[in-house]
Amino acid sequence: MTMIDPRAPLPEQVERQSKIIDALVRRASQQKDVGPSAYRAFQSAIDLQQQVAAQTLELESARYERERTRKALVEALASMEEGFALFTDGRLNICNELFQELLPDISTKVVPQLELKLYFELMATSRFLVSTNRKLLNVSDELEAAGASDPAMSIVAELLRDRWYQLSVQKTSPENTVLLLTEITTLVQHNRREKEHLIDQQEDYLQAVFQNMSAGVCTFSAEGQVMMHNGRFGAILGVPLSAFQPGTPVQSLMGYMTHRNLIEDSVLAQMEAWRQEMVNKGSLSRRVLHGADRVLDVYANVLPDGHFLVELKDVTLEARSTELLENRVMERTAELTHANEQLTAQYEEKARVEEELRISKERAEAAVSSKTRFLAAASHDLLQPINAAKLLISTLEETTRETRFLPMVERLGGAFASAEYLLHSLLDISRLESADPDMVSPSDVNLGTIMMGVKSDQMLLAEQKSVQLDVVPSSVFVRSDPVYLLRSVQNLVVNAIQYTNVGGRVLFGCRRKGDKIVLEVWDTGIGIRRKDQARIFDEFTRAENVPIGSGVGLGLSVVDRACRLLGHRLSVRSKPGLGSVFSIEMDIVHDAAPVAAQHIPVRELEADSVDHIVVVIENDADVLYGTTQWLQQWGASVLSASSTHQAVEFVKDMGMAPDIILADYQLDGADTGIRAISEIRAMTGAQVPAILVTADRSETVRRTGEQNNISVMTKPADLLRLRGLIEWKISSNKPPANPSGQIKQEV
Missing domain, CATH: 3.30.565.10 (Histidine kinase-like ATPase, C-terminal domain)
Structure with a gap:
């Protein structure tokens, strides 16, 4: 068991050791024989006393050094030109005399262990403090929220007798807060002098500008008395300086100008209304006549202190220019109105002419359309008799070949050929002039x-x-x-x-x-x-x-x-x-697919006899008769029909497919040669050769013929070419699908 508590203060340990040593000494003098345990206890006491003495010496040395350091710190703080204070854990630890004596009425309360918050409260209540740039009572709360790394908080304080200090508050660690007082009186006074100098300069500058403004400016008090004005204001009004001094009431000024006929009486009557408008709206703008031939613009604005500022501008030239411009505009407007009336009349006349042109155009277009429709119909109706006449003339030539009438028939054929050529040319020109996209x-x-x-x-x-x-x-x-x-x-x-x-x-x-x-x-x-x-x-x-x-x-x-x-x-x-x-x-078309030529040399295909069965389908009786006579003269057997139904009945009665079919494209009603050829082919089961002889030259008919393996020849047909084409079609036709040539019976 330890007899001395090592945690006890050092003096208490020394006192306790002395009592133990005294007790051991008395016990040793009372006993003649000192045992080993007593000796050991005495020896321990001697050692402990030596340790205590050494620690006591070290403690005294440390206390001396601390006092010496503190004294040096106090001397250093006292020599500073700035006030300094250190608060530890929110209480005053040390400060110098400048900091303590800054505010004499609270200096006795600035003592160690003073709370930081209480210091700012004392500072705020000091009668030596005039003002600060921030609330002192909030500084403590702001410091508690700040960290050690946050910048210093600055407070500018004004003291009596125009003294100025800057109080810098910095939290250097979680426990320590440093307050530093720096006098800035000289800097503040210097800045004030600079500011006053600048203000004086600006005042001189503004005064120079004010006096040299092109507009007249004057300030009036709330009661309506002249306070300050530039020279231009009086010059514009025509009022001498003797009648226009500071303190002059505005009523006197207005009376002076009215007496000299510078303003009209109506202006005085409106003054109260103008004043009320300026008070309500804060500003006023008017254009008034001044004297006999001058125009002024008046602008008034209420100032924050209740005074009001009046600005005058001489706009006589501007008003005259505006009046002149307005007069010119009126004259120009009258001219434009007159011109507009003329243009309106011209436009109406133009509209009337355009309407007449439109009607004429519509009539012309209707005439062209009528002509196109007429020629479209005429191209069939005209070519039909021509085709019939060519067939009959050709037949007549063959009939009269060995007679005295042959020269007359040949001349008739030549004259008819000229008429045919002329008709073809006229129809071609008409087709090329039309807008029908199927023409080309x-x-x-x-x-x-x-x-x-x-x-x-x-x-x-x-x-x-x-x-x-x-x-x-x-x-x-x-x-x-x-x-x-x-x-x-x-x-x-x-x-x-x-x-x-x-x-x-x-x-x-x-x-x-x-x-x-x-x-x-x-x-x-x-x-x-x-x-x-x-x-x-x-x-x-x-x-x-x-x-x-x-x-x-x-x-x-x-x-x-x-x-x-x-x-x-x-x-x-x-x-x-x-x-x-x-x-x-x-x-040139470079990649066109080669197509076998189908043109038949006419002279090589001429023959004395055409021993074929030919179905001719034509709704025009003359053409049908002429074609029949022309083919029969060659020796052909002809089945003449005027419709698809009649042709099919003839072929059905014959009981076999014909050698070739000659058909007009447009038959009666909706009947066509394409339909007739298709039905005969379907009934006979054979791809019977076929030729369309038509007056319709459209691409649609030509393509339809190609799609159905039907040759197309336009009317009036070249009879030699037609004869050659018949021979070529029959000779190049493949064997029929029904070798027997018999027509399939319908069930």
Whole structure:
């Protein structure tokens, strides 16, 4: 068991050890024989006493050093030029004399262990403190919320006799808070002097600006007395300085100006209303007359202290300019009104004329539409009798071949051919002028087929005129409409043959020109003068050197319209007496699929007898009669029908498929040749060859014929080509699907 508590204070341990040693000494003197335990106890006591003595010496040394350090700290704080205080755990630990004596009436209460919060409360109640820039009672709460790393809190305090201090409060650790007082009186006074100097400078500057303003400015007190004004204010009003001094009531000023007729009496009557408006709204703006010929703008504004500021501007020139401008505007408005009335009248007249033009246009369009419809109907109705007449004339030629009437019939055929050519040209021009999109159907066309067909068709005409006709073969494909391209090349070749003398030559072929192909028709004819080359493409126009009776001038017009519609470039080169070259430039189609030519050379297919069974379907009695007579004269057996029903009945009665079918496209009502051909093929079970002979030249009919394996020939038909086509169709037809040739009986 320990006899001394090591946690007890050191003096208490020393006193306790002395008592233990005394007790041991007395016990030892009373006993003669000291045992080992007593000796050990005595020895321990001696050691403990030595340790206590050493610790006592160290404690005294530490106490001395602490007092010496504290004294040095106090001396250092006393030598500081700033007030300093250290609060530990919220209580005053140490401070210097400057901090303690800053506020004399609370200096006796600034003692150690003073709470920080209480210090700020004492400071706030000091009669030596004039003001601070923040509430002192809130500083303690803000410090408790602040951390040791937060910036110092600054308080500026004004003391009596214009003394200024800055109190910096910094929490250096969770336990310690440092307050530092720094006198800033010199800095504040210097800044004040600088500020006053700047204010003086600004005042001088503002005064200079105020006096040199173009507008007149004057301030009045709330009672309406002059306080301050610039020279411009009096100059604008025309009031001398003697009558316009500070303290002058505004009523006196107004009376002075009224007495000298500077303002009207009506202005005085409105003064009270103006004052009330300025009080209610805070501002006032008016334009008034001043004197005989001056205009002033008056602006008044209420100031925060109840005074009011009045600004005057001389706007006489502006008012005069505005008045002049308004007068000019009125004059200009009157002129514009008059002009507008004239324009309105002109517009009404224009509207009337436009309405008349619209009505005329509608009538013209109706006339064109009527003409288009008429020609569409006439193209069928006119071509039907022509086709019938051609068939009858051809039959008549064969009948009178060995008689004296043959020359007369041949002349009749020639005259009729001229009428047919003229009618074709007129119909072509009408179709090309119409807006029907079905008139032109561009596709990939083989120029070789076109040129060989033209040569075959016009060879007889060339032989009759003793003109050599040659063609340079070509296999180029172009993008064009096959019907109108064929028609254009035919017209150019016919034109070349017609105007070439006996023994001359006509040659046509193609030349490449980059991605273009140029089809050229050369002749050694009479040529065309330069002045005529630009007008030969007009309707009913011929060159001056053309003999009378050699045409009406429609062929080249058809070519020109067709080329413009197809996007082809048509040109001519010619010299009188040497011949002409007509050219058509077209786009080449490089990847077109080759198509076998189906043009049949007419002269090679002529035969003495046509021993075939032919079904002819035609709703026009004359055409039906003429076709029947023409075929029978060749030796054909003809079944003549005017409708699909009649043709089917004839074939059914015959009991076998015919060799070929010739049918018109448009029959009576909704009946068509396509329907008739399809029903005969279906009934016989054979792909009977068929030819549509129609006046309808539309692309729709041509495509329908191609889709049904039906050849299409336009009316009036070229009889030689028709005969050749019949022979070619029959010879190239495959064996029928029903070898027996018998018609299948219906159940």
